[in-house]
Amino acid sequence: MSRASLQADLANALERNTRLSARVRQLEKRLSEQLGEQAWNAAGLGAAPDIDQLQRHTSMLEQELAEKRGELEERTEELEAARAANRELTRLMNQPSTR
16 A cells, blocks of 8 residues: 555545534434424423414404404494483473473
8 A cells, every 4th residue: 555545545534534523413413403392392391383373363363353442432432422412312301491
């Protein structure tokens, strides 16, 4: 074996070692994330899987609430007008007649 051959083998081995080390770090990180997620969910701290559906439902309910508040405001105004008319009619009925 020549010196150049040994240097080439060493360079190849070092490159392979670098690639394998990077792969090990990648796999360790992935394993850590998965174990962390499992522990999080096992502790009951994980988000509900249907969070998007719950957010859509919340938005729909908020819209419905805004509509109901508008309707309530309209009905309140109508009631106040009816009460005012009732008071006026009562006042007119209780006035002494000037016939």
